[in-house]
Amino acid sequence: MLDRSCIEAIDPLLEILDGKWTLPLLLELFVGTKRFGELRRRLNPISPKTLTDRLRVLEEKGIITRTLYPGVPLHVEYELTERGRNLQPIFAAMWAWVQENGLSPERGTEIVEEINFGLI
Amino acid sequence: MLDRSCIEAIDPLLEILDGKWTLPLLLELFVGTKRFGELRRRLNPISPKTLTDRLRVLEEKGIITRTLYPGVPLHVEYELTERGRNLQPIFAAMWAWVQENGLSPERGTEIVEEINFGLI
DNA sequence: CGGCATCCCTTAGGATACTG
DNA sequence: CAGTATCCTAAGGGATGCCG
Numbered sequence: 036m037l038d039r040s041c042i043e044a045i046d047p048l049l050e051i052l053d054g055k056w057t058l059p060l061l062l063e064l065f066v067g068t069k070r071f072g073e074l075r076r077r078l079n080p081i082s083p084k085t086l087t088d089r090l091r092v093l094e095e096k097g098i099i100t101r102t103l104y105p106g107v108p109l110h111v112e113y114e115l116t117e118r119g120r121n122l123q124p125i126f127a128a129m130w131a132w133v134q135e136n137g138l139s140p141e142r143g144t145e146i147v148e149e150i151n152f153g154l155i
Numbered sequence: 156m157l158d159r160s161c162i163e164a165i166d167p168l169l170e171i172l173d174g175k176w177t178l179p180l181l182l183e184l185f186v187g188t189k190r191f192g193e194l195r196r197r198l199n200p201i202s203p204k205t206l207t208d209r210l211r212v213l214e215e216k217g218i219i220t221r222t223l224y225p226g227v228p229l230h231v232e233y234e235l236t237e238r239g240r241n242l243q244p245i246f247a248a249m250w251a252w253v254q255e256n257g258l259s260p261e262r263g264t265e266i267v268e269e270i271n272f273g274l275i
Numbered sequence: 276c277g278g279c280a281t282c283c284c285t286t287a288g289g290a291t292a293c294t295g
Numbered sequence: 296c297a298g299t300a301t302c303c304t305a306a307g308g309g310a311t312g313c314c315g
Binding site: 072083086107109110111 | 277278279280281
């Protein structure tokens with residue numbers, strides 16, 4: 036049971052995490068700093084428009100930074116900010132839930148390999 | 156930094172949490188068991204169609220139960236399952252993030268009142 | 276390479292009326 | 296009361312082409 040007040044408290048975060056690709060995108064950046072093209076390949080088949088949209092929103096919300104390295108060809112890197120990295124416990128909690136509660140109600144608990152989810 | 160394997164691991168949960176109203180709905184049920192009409196009022200202005208859709212999906216995923224008490228007028232109650240209640244740490248982590256990281260990058264840390272988020 | 280600009284389409288979700 | 300049935304809108308997202 037939760038206190039009612041937390042409902043509206045969480046709301047601004049839901050706004051940040053909204054969108055089909057936002058969480059997969061953040062997960063990619065948790066693995067490490069990435070360039071536009073690499074994100075696009077990893078998140079295949081995301082469209083460049085959608086990827087740009089999401090990146091801009093996350094940048095605006097202070098979750099990631101965009102660093103431009105001038106030159107030809109262009110080189111742009113996206114990286115999590117402190118605020119962004121602080122989201123880690125949320126993903127850790129999600130991961131833990133999946134491990135402990137399985138993929139579906141019918142299946143039993145899955146035996147999982149040792150997976151390094153924590154901070155490296 | 157996270158291990159890459161957790162990305163696909165979390166995927167099934169993202170499927171469950173998907174949708175504009177899913178998290179607010181779950182939060183309502185964390186507060187306590189509720190009837191259809193009460194959920195509808197609390198989540199105003201959700202449409203009955205959407206509420207039904209979301210409830211059906213969550214039921215199918217084993218997150219909530221639907222209990223029908225026969226009679227006129229009808230009486231139906233929705234309640235979190237064990238699997239559903241286990242999502243609590245995720246919301247707790249979200250709540251903690253908002254408290255510690257503020258609503259926006261510009262604003263300083265907000266001073267918050269004592270709020271009971273944990274298990275009651 | 277890293278995007279915009281454009282156009283298009285699917286679908287989640289809204290509005291409303293009606294029923295067991 | 297707790298939905299279902301319809302119809303409809305909006306907006307997220309996809310596909311493609313072009314540009315600095």
